Amino acid sequence: MAIAFKNELHDEFGTWPLAYIPYGGADFGEILAVGRAVGDGDDGAFHNAWISAGDRLVAEATECEENGRLSSARELCLRASAFYAASYHPLYGFPVDPRLLAAFRKQTEAFDRGLALSDPPVHALQIPFEGASMPAYLIPASGRADRVRPLLILTNGYDGTITDMYFASAVAASRRGYHCLLFDGPGQGAMLYEQGIHLRPDWETVVKPVVDFAVDFPCVDPSRMALSGWSLGGYLAPRGASGEPRLAACIADPARMGMVTSFGGFLAKLGISAAAASRPSELDEQTLDRIMEVISANRKLRWSIVQRGFWAHGVDNLRDYLRSAEQFTMEERIGAIACPTLVTQAEDDPLSEEASIFFDQLRCPKTLLHFSAAEGAGDHCEMGNRSLLNRRTLDWLDATLGVG
Template identity: 65%
Template sequence: MSMLFRNELHEDFGSWPIAYIPYGGADFGEIRAVAEAVGDGDHSAFYEAWVSAGDRLKGEAEAALSGGHKVSARELYLRASVFYAAAYHPLYGAPVDPRLLSAFRKQTDALEMGLALSAPTIEPLSIPLAETPMPGYFIPAQGLEHEMRPLIIFNNGYDGTITDTYFACAVAASRRGYHSLLFDGPGQGAMLYEHGIPLRPDWDVIIRAVVDFAVNYPLVDPDRIALSGWSLGGFLAPRGAAGEPRIAALIADPGTWSIADGFRKVIVQKFGVPAEATADLGALDQTLLDTMDAFIHSNPVLNWKVVQRGFWVHGVDNLRAFLASAELFTMRGHAERIQCPTLITQAENDGLAADAGLFFDTLRCPKTLMRFTAEEGADGHCEMKNRSLLNRRVLDWLDTQFGPGSS
């Protein structure tokens, strides 16, 4: 498929809404129109094109609501939230760009306006965690809104938002008879953007808090709670499930063994460093670190991934501190503790899924490895060009785990 956007970073982020087309998050022509509006423009042009489209959709939603067309208003508000969410990722980094906060707040408002028009009304939730509760939303099963049902807790990744998870995961789950619980944890969405709370490796603490909340929710079957993580959530969800026995089924899309190991491979291949010298990335030679730092800053995509996103999400301000933090995010010593049936996905041409097989082999629980291919149009990170295939197969697997009446 040829690129819609002319800039590689813009293509990465601007193509996300393609995955949401089957679930009402966008239509292809709208995405293409934004790409044409951006043209050869910079990150500001990218931001302005998406926000402008979001504003237009929100205006249409308001007009529909004024005219008594609640169904259209709901659809348009939710769609506007996707367009606002797509706008600001190239602006990542500390200090927080005011434009990022502006678009994120517009995104949240549009999402909540759309969900409020659902039947029954879906309202924002607050999940207790230390001094700063986590924002969340309970998305009921379609047509079974008042029944006790199995629940899927959807765990986001490095830079996705609740809006992304809603369209990529929760709509499909709702259609299949599952309740869903969406949340922002430390280092994600509102917890990072609004409160400056960084990512943490002890994700079992986070999942314990979310499950504590879930089991007290009246519509949740406490014996059928699944945990599903996508992108970096393919590490976070398993790390959480390793310390939370109330999780009855686990999905990691893709199965992510570690953050640091990916960097280790690049360092060995790109900089000719012996593998043994990369055993502890936080203790690398300073000369090598300086060389790496210059290389990262010279590459816009790497600079975004490591400096703009990595430093900010991990709450650090230099490469050594970031790499030392990355070492803490590993399933080593934790994978063996997962007890529930576990599904690991691995998509062709997804470098972040490279260790999914190692992860799978280390598991001691009932387990399934599910592969996705370019022939199916489902290659690449999180199967974003054929997300409906991913959802169909994963939910079929979950139906099997939870037995008759699960969907």
Template identity: 60%
Template sequence: MTRLFRDDLYEDFGTWPLAYIPYGGADYGEVRAVAAAVGEGDHGAYYDAWTTAGDRMTSEADAALAKGHETSARELYLRASVFYATSFHPLYGAPVDPRLLTAFRKQVEAFDKGLSLGPQPVRPVRIPFDATPMPAYVIPAQGLETAVRPLIIFNGGYDSTITDTYFASAVAASRRGYHSLLFDGPGQGAMLYEDGVRLRPDWETVIAAVVDHALTLPIIDPKRIALYGWSLGGHLAPRAASGEARIAALIADPGTWSIADGFRKALMHNFGLSPEAAADLGTLDQAVLDRADAFIRSSPQMNWKVVQRGFWVHGVSDLRAYFASAELYTMKGRAELIRCPTLITQAEGDILAADAGSFFDALCCPKTMIRFTAAECADGHCEMGNRSMLNRRILDWLDERFAT
């Protein structure tokens, strides 16, 4: 695929919307135009280019709606939400950048306006959870909006938003006849940006609340509820399924055994640590920790993933605390508790999927592994280069599990 953005970090973030083209989230030329506007610019230029495009689409949507073109308005509002959602990822970190909140609020407003239009309008809901309800949406099956159908609960990751999940997966699921439930949990989207609620390892507690809400919906078949986690959700969803018996099928894209193990392997490889010295990253020797910290901060991509995103999402302020928190996110002692049919994906070149094979081997439930390759342009994290292929294969698998 031809490179669009000159900066590696912007290329990572700015090409996400290309995966949403089959589902109406963008067109190639629009993304290319944003990349040209960014040019050699910095985070501010990147943010301005995306939000300017989002503002233009919102204005066009307003004008279309005023003239009675409801279908065009719906499409434009939803597409604008993608462009706002893509604008602020380089700004991640605590304290929250005001520009991030501005773009995120525009994103939510555009998304809500788009979903409110059409013959079957969708309204946002709030799922009761501790002191802070979780934002959520129920996206009905296309053409079967009032029918009792299976449900897929979509579980995002470290930095995906509900808008991302909608275009990456929920549109495809709706076309296939599945109702979808999208939500922000602790450490995700509005829960993090607006409410400051951090990520937590006991994800079964989160999903229990989501399933409780799902079972109040008259259009849901309570015996056919699937849980689908993507990105870090490929760890969170299995963790939840290990303690939530009402999940009838599980998808982990990719199957992620833990957060800490990837760092553990890197430290052993780069710094010559023994397995014993790296057994608990929260107790690393300070000299090693200092070297690791300097190494991470020297790379814009690693600095973003760990310092900007990881520290913020986990609610920590230094690498030792982050590593100690990361150690809590593991399927050790939990994988064998999963009882429902489970699908694990593994994409070539995705470092988060490195342990998917051993994760698969540890499962004691009915299980399936699907691998994706560079030859299919489905390599890399979450198969974003060929998301439609991923959706077809996953939904085919789920059709077979939920066949009546």
């Protein structure tokens, strides 16, 4: 059932900022106003409505800054970054839509401007990685920026950006007393949009330089560093933890054994056996053509697989996409996770279905947290009640790391 937007896909994307309300990313009335502005419009109208709302916030921030109201200017800039971030998801795909790039650059500028107005100021960082660089920010523990504190490293999923992680997780963790290191890796945010660097399965290779970077900060307690991932990050974070012994804890929201496992139900509906579905890149051409017809006829599937998946993986056909997706697996890695690991499982999230399988295969200290529809937290990444997710996971992290 649509909440604020008439188009189902627009409503899914446009209501993400509802999760950010407790953390200053939006207010309900603002989201409704954007929905009214879109009306029966297409993806371009959706994009334009969010951009107009973001521009209005930036203009107000400029006026506040000129009049010395720096706290308000900061809040408005950060909020504008969330609005710009919401504008371009329907535009995903390769070649990159110029409107997406323009919006992302506005988002980054507003985010940087807002953080620079923080006390103390926070500035953009770059983590060296294989001849390129990963954008990052160190968000200090609220009121304890200069004190040695535990660090929570946040890793994204398929289509979130640093701005989304900031509002979804970092604000809550900072308030709780954690320093937070946010970064986008290959296939995410600026690395995909600006650098054209695609997603990769071996996230342990990505996480190592992030941890190398983090331990050099004098405010970070190197014995209490945790890694948390949401959405596809529920695969990426455990995969990273499987090769990084310096981590003291890992959070997977939700835990994923891999990518291909989530295709099973969809392929079963098309009459494809479980055995064949386990290696979908080896299906015959006629079957792949039939799958592609179904994907192309469904707006959400086409966006998820063709617009997002093909682009993030750097492929242009279904077989190559599936071949790449098969490499994203924890089968040979899950036993290498040694640190205490928290697994979340939301009642109505299809991607949470394998969380119990993942949990059962863990050989490290482990905890499974269930989230229900009755709590308003049964959807993907508990976006309907993100504050509940943050409270419970941070309680677990406090106990695991001995944070007082």
